[in-house]
Amino acid sequence: MNPLPITEADLQAYVDAALPDARRSEVEDYLAAQPDEAGRVRAYMNQMQTIRSAFNPILDEPLPANLSALASAPPTAAVDGRRRPFLARWSLQRIAAGLLIALVSGFAGWLAHDRYPPAESLARMAPLPRRAAVAHAVFSPDVRRPVEVGAEQEDQLVAWLSKRLGTPVRPPKLGALGYELVGGRLLPGNVGPVAQFMFQDASGQRLTLYVSSENTPNQDTAFRFAQEGQVNVFYWIDGKFGYALSAGIDKGKLARIATAVYEQIEHK
Amino acid sequence: MDSSAILAEIPRLRRYARAMLGDRATADDLVQDTLERAWSRLHQWRAGSDMRAWLFGIMHNLRIDQLRRPGLPALSIDADDFQVPTRATQNDQLELRDIESALSHLPDEQREVLLLVALEEMSYADIAATLGIPAGTVMSRLSRGRERLRLIMNGEQASARLRVVR
Numbered sequence: 001m002n003p004l005p006i007t008e009a010d011l012q013a014y015v016d017a018a019l020p021d022a023r024r025s026e027v028e029d030y031l032a033a034q035p036d037e038a039g040r041v042r043a044y045m046n047q048m049q050t051i052r053s054a055f056n057p058i059l060d061e062p063l064p065a066n067l068s069a070l071a072s073a074p075p076t077a078a079v080d081g082r083r084r085p086f087l088a089r090w091s092l093q094r095i096a097a098g099l100l101i102a103l104v105s106g107f108a109g110w111l112a113h114d115r116y117p118p119a120e121s122l123a124r125m126a127p128l129p130r131r132a133a134v135a136h137a138v139f140s141p142d143v144r145r146p147v148e149v150g151a152e153q154e155d156q157l158v159a160w161l162s163k164r165l166g167t168p169v170r171p172p173k174l175g176a177l178g179y180e181l182v183g184g185r186l187l188p189g190n191v192g193p194v195a196q197f198m199f200q201d202a203s204g205q206r207l208t209l210y211v212s213s214e215n216t217p218n219q220d221t222a223f224r225f226a227q228e229g230q231v232n233v234f235y236w237i238d239g240k241f242g243y244a245l246s247a248g249i250d251k252g253k254l255a256r257i258a259t260a261v262y263e264q265i266e267h268k
Numbered sequence: 269m270d271s272s273a274i275l276a277e278i279p280r281l282r283r284y285a286r287a288m289l290g291d292r293a294t295a296d297d298l299v300q301d302t303l304e305r306a307w308s309r310l311h312q313w314r315a316g317s318d319m320r321a322w323l324f325g326i327m328h329n330l331r332i333d334q335l336r337r338p339g340l341p342a343l344s345i346d347a348d349d350f351q352v353p354t355r356a357t358q359n360d361q362l363e364l365r366d367i368e369s370a371l372s373h374l375p376d377e378q379r380e381v382l383l384l385v386a387l388e389e390m391s392y393a394d395i396a397a398t399l400g401i402p403a404g405t406v407m408s409r410l411s412r413g414r415e416r417l418r419l420i421m422n423g424e425q426a427s428a429r430l431r432v433v434r
């Protein structure tokens with residue numbers, strides 16, 4: 001009868017002398033025919049011996065007093081005075097920490113609710129002026145390529161951005177205020193594409209209109225003003241559209257332009 | 269549990285803890301915690317059962333608790349995936365010193381099984397019961413631990429323990 005094939009478990013058990021005699025001699029036959037495996041098994045046996053030689057001397061070390069004392073039951077005082085209070089202290093600290101977290105969270109939530117009644121809509125629109133201002137700061141100083149598509153191809157620009165935003169978008173006409181369209185570009189918004197139109201006056205002063213179409217309807221807001229570093233931003237939300245007009249000009253001037261933009265969009 | 273019985277186990281607990289942790293003071297602290305917990309949970313010990321296995325089980329659980337405590341969360345990269353060449357093997361005279369360093373480069377779970385086999389000469393079944401893992405897992409950890417230790421001792425594998433900080 002052929003013996004069962006020798007498994008890794010057999011080899012491990014052979015190293016540990018945990019095999020029945022019959023099986024052990026089968027493993028020995030196998031190892032005799034497999035010098036590589038025999039070498040590996042020898043290495044494992046040496047390991048065991050080396051580990052024992054390295055650590056067995058610890059068995060003969062005198063016991064530290066604190067450990068030998070624990071060979072007998074610690075006096076109740078020791079158990080109560082040391083171990084239990086230690087645990088209790090931890091438990092108390094944990095409970096206290098948990099309570100503190102609950103209180104602080106609750107209080108913070110209450111504060112936030114009180115300070116920002118429409119907390120949700122604010123959370124949605126707050127990033128709009130910031131994103132617009134950053135986009136303004138990035139692209140408006142660019143001398144050679146401030147836009148992707150120039151004003152000379154306005155029809156293409158409008159068709160392209162409308163297609164990408166999935167809704168008609170059109171730059172306002174601000175010539176009456178001294179600003180001419182430079183062009184526009186597509187940018188990544190929070191969840192999809194947004195458009196940026198850039199205008200410039202005779203002095204080279206630039207302003208940008210950031211148009212996103214990813215807002216939740218019925219969260220309309222009136223004009224709001226934000227200042228992000230050097231950039232002033234007027235923004236508002238109208239249906240699913242969010243508009244942000246950014247420029248490094250003073251608030252009053254920007255407000256007049258924003259009003260013009262708003263009226264054109266409303267009466268288009 | 270009587271004093272002489274437990275006194276007899278302390279040297280073995282110390283030996284194992286030292287081999288497991290490397291550092292003498294840390295190891296003795298673990299032994300002390302183990303004994304204190306053992307006394308406080310005396311009611312859980314079934315008279316007549318193997319006290320050594322019970323104590324080693326307590327020590328194992330304490331160590332797991334310690335590892336779970338928040339610190340910088342880190343996990344060992346499975347060194348099987350990293351074959352980094354290192355300098356040639358040392359001489360046999362250095363082996364005794366090297367075994368400690370080589371052991372410290374094994375994952376905890378492999379070192380644990382290897383040491384229970386080597387030092388405590390526990391059966392695979394007892395180890396499985398002590399550590400609360402299936403017998404098959406004992407075998408695979410033992411097998412992988414031995415092979416990795418062999419490679420480390422041969423200088424065939426990186427002895428640096430790579431850690432990933434999450």
